[in-house]
Amino acid sequence: MQQRQSRQPNFRRVATSASTGQAAPPATEVYDPNSGMDKKEWLWNQRWERAKQVLDYQGVVLKSWRKGTDVLEVAVSIIENSRQDTERKSRS
Numbered sequence: 001m002q003q004r005q006s007r008q009p010n011f012r013r014v015a016t017s018a019s020t021g022q023a024a025p026p027a028t029e030v031y032d033p034n035s036g037m038d039k040k041e042w043l044w045n046q047r048w049e050r051a052k053q054v055l056d057y058q059g060v061v062l063k064s065w066r067k068g069t070d071v072l073e074v075a076v077s078i079i080e081n082s083r084q085d086t087e088r089k090s091r092s
Helices: 039-057 068-091
Strands: none
Touching: none
């Protein structure tokens, strides 16, 4: 009996620039304690940049906000557009 192996996405493999299709350079940055940034913040920035790179490749926009109210306008706009699309489809 042969077992099937599920393949998890290898994000290292898809690390290319969406605009050029060129392979992204490997992460060579090393944390510098004298940079004025604590290590936790530095690691967060590294994860953010990696996520942005992967999502850009897939055509997804990565956004951030400081408080929930910062994103309220965007969320309301998305819901309103969806509601209008649903109403248009139901009329057709």
